[in-house]
Amino acid sequence: MRTQFIRTTTELLTDDPRVALVLGEISVASFAAAAQAAPGRVFNLGIREQLMIGTAGGLALTGLRPIVHSYAPFIVDRVYEQLKLDLDHQSAGAVVASIGASYDAAEEGRTHQSPGDVALLDTLTDWTVHTPGHPAEVEQLLRAAAGRADRTYLRLSSQRNDLPYLGAGLQQIHRGSAAAPVIVAVGPMLHPVLHAITGLDVTVAYTHTPRPFDAAGLRALVGDPATVVLVEPYLAGTSTRLVSEALAEVPHRLLALGVGDRDLRRYGEPADHARWHGLDPAGLRRSLLTLAS
Amino acid sequence: MTTATSNPAGYEQLRPLLARLTGDEKHEPSAYDTLDPIWVLYDRILRVDPGQPDHPDRDRFLVSKGHGPQAYYAVLAAKGFIPEDWLDGLGEADSRLGHHPDRMLVPGVEIGSGSLGHGLGLGVGMALGLRAQGRAQPRVYVLVGDAELDEGSNHEAIHYAGAVGLDALTVLVIDNRSVAHPLPGGVAPLFAAAGWSTTTVPGDDHAALAAAFTGHRPGQPHLVVARARAKGSH
Numbered sequence: 001m002r003t004q005f006i007r008t009t010t011e012l013l014t015d016d017p018r019v020a021l022v023l024g025e026i027s028v029a030s031f032a033a034a035a036q037a038a039p040g041r042v043f044n045l046g047i048r049e050q051l052m053i054g055t056a057g058g059l060a061l062t063g064l065r066p067i068v069h070s071y072a073p074f075i076v077d078r079v080y081e082q083l084k085l086d087l088d089h090q091s092a093g094a095v096v097a098s099i100g101a102s103y104d105a106a107e108e109g110r111t112h113q114s115p116g117d118v119a120l121l122d123t124l125t126d127w128t129v130h131t132p133g134h135p136a137e138v139e140q141l142l143r144a145a146a147g148r149a150d151r152t153y154l155r156l157s158s159q160r161n162d163l164p165y166l167g168a169g170l171q172q173i174h175r176g177s178a179a180a181p182v183i184v185a186v187g188p189m190l191h192p193v194l195h196a197i198t199g200l201d202v203t204v205a206y207t208h209t210p211r212p213f214d215a216a217g218l219r220a221l222v223g224d225p226a227t228v229v230l231v232e233p234y235l236a237g238t239s240t241r242l243v244s245e246a247l248a249e250v251p252h253r254l255l256a257l258g259v260g261d262r263d264l265r266r267y268g269e270p271a272d273h274a275r276w277h278g279l280d281p282a283g284l285r286r287s288l289l290t291l292a293s
Numbered sequence: 294m295t296t297a298t299s300n301p302a303g304y305e306q307l308r309p310l311l312a313r314l315t316g317d318e319k320h321e322p323s324a325y326d327t328l329d330p331i332w333v334l335y336d337r338i339l340r341v342d343p344g345q346p347d348h349p350d351r352d353r354f355l356v357s358k359g360h361g362p363q364a365y366y367a368v369l370a371a372k373g374f375i376p377e378d379w380l381d382g383l384g385e386a387d388s389r390l391g392h393h394p395d396r397m398l399v400p401g402v403e404i405g406s407g408s409l410g411h412g413l414g415l416g417v418g419m420a421l422g423l424r425a426q427g428r429a430q431p432r433v434y435v436l437v438g439d440a441e442l443d444e445g446s447n448h449e450a451i452h453y454a455g456a457v458g459l460d461a462l463t464v465l466v467i468d469n470r471s472v473a474h475p476l477p478g479g480v481a482p483l484f485a486a487a488g489w490s491t492t493t494v495p496g497d498d499h500a501a502l503a504a505a506f507t508g509h510r511p512g513q514p515h516l517v518v519a520r521a522r523a524k525g526s527h
Binding site: 040053 | 349395396405416449450456
């Protein structure tokens with residue numbers, strides 16, 4: 001997905017004089033062609049993340065469409081107040097495109113991991129959040145975002161699904177009975193979900209765009225009473241409030257699965273972290289079976 | 294304190310405007326460290342038009358520190374950006390003017406500010422954005438306080454702007470010696486080391502301020518230090 005991001009961003013910079021790219025050393029070599037194609041609109045600020053967001057805000061206030069790119073912990077966690085004030089408070093837009101996600105950089109340790117990024121953005125105003133599960137989704141979502149003026153977070157991950165789903169909102173992938181639990185699989189979580197449900201009566205819905213949350217889509221999928229299982233690739237429970245709001249008129253139970261909030265102090269592979277957080281197919285299946293018991 | 298070349302009538306007009314903001318008739322305009330530099334900018338330097346406050350080729354003036362904006366508001370009113378009656382009731386529930394300015398509420402205000410250390414990064418982005426669009430005329434002026442320079446975000450901007458020779462950028466530091474741990478040589482050597490041209494002038498000398506504001510050179514961002522009275526001395 002990072003490769004697709006670089007390819008699409010390079011094309012956007014070449015084709016659209018409004019698009020600018022703000023980097024902080026991360027991925028600079030990969031954007032060498034872009035810097036040649038759009039020499040006045042590709043900025044490597046060095047290792048200066050606060051300045052990256054401030055610069056993005058300033059670029060937007062002159063009418064450009066900045067894309068800002070770094071590791072999630074550096075471009076969200078570290079610069080929370082810049083996101084809040086240099087973008088939100090100025091009513092300025094940007095596309096913030098992160099890599100690393102929750103534990104893609106497992107071997108790098110906690111410093112390079114950001115399970116809380118979407119939860120942080122949920123404290124801000126009017127952010128669109130994309131969590132693509134396939135490179136084809138990256139291209140579609142990034143092109144659309146470049147044409148808007150809003151605040152968009154594009155959360156790129158090395159985890160991915162087998163197929164792209166290019167629809168909007170909650171997309172039904174698998175249909176169970178009318179009363180079946182509805183699993184909301186966010187971004188790359190669809191792959192382990194589909195490997196966890198063999199023989200279970202569940203409905204599976206997918207989204208690459210958890211914000212704005214598709215409340216109407218969820219209401220259309222659930223039974224009455226409703227059972228919802230959130231499977232999110234970031235902090236467990238991040239979307240709980242939005243499901244509660246969506247189902248305020250419907251008796252419901254909710255199981256919110258995602259990344260735990262503990263610093264595990266372990267390295268390894270992303271698959272190890274998925275297992276430790278119960279987000280591998282076996283762990284998800286264990287959680288789903290608790291619903292029936 | 295007011296030089297012969299300034300617009301005395303306009304400058305004198307600031308006193309009643311400030312009084313509407315503060316409810317205090319006794320304060321001299323000079324009680325506000327930022328008043329003279331902001332006045333000189335709007336009176337002589339900035340290419341801005343209250344009739345077209347969003348013109349893409351306008352100069353940008355960013356008040357980064359945001360604190361004590363009475364002088365800023367008074368000048369905006371004197372120059373026709375906001376109605377004078379907005380000055381009454383500062384910070385009240387239905388006022389558009391608060392203790393820190395909001396660009397979405399006040400015509401002519403380029404950024405919402407108040408939390409220290411944000412204006413310079415935004416100014417760098419504006420200067421880069423104007424250059425990228427071939428707008429060579431507008432300059433970006435950013436007002437920061439000397440103590441505001443404690444915030445590390447400023448140093449990211451100072452070093453980067455110097456390194457890339459961002460010559461559409463001028464920083465105005467109001468030096469009222471309010472910093473907890475002052476640099477022995479003041480702030481100018483810090484900017485100079487990063488490649489900026491610098492000049493230091495008395496903060497109430499309008500002719501010197503105007504000369505400083507036009508003292509930028511090609512290929513370098515420019516620093517103007519306006520020395521004010523020490524904080525708390527008035």
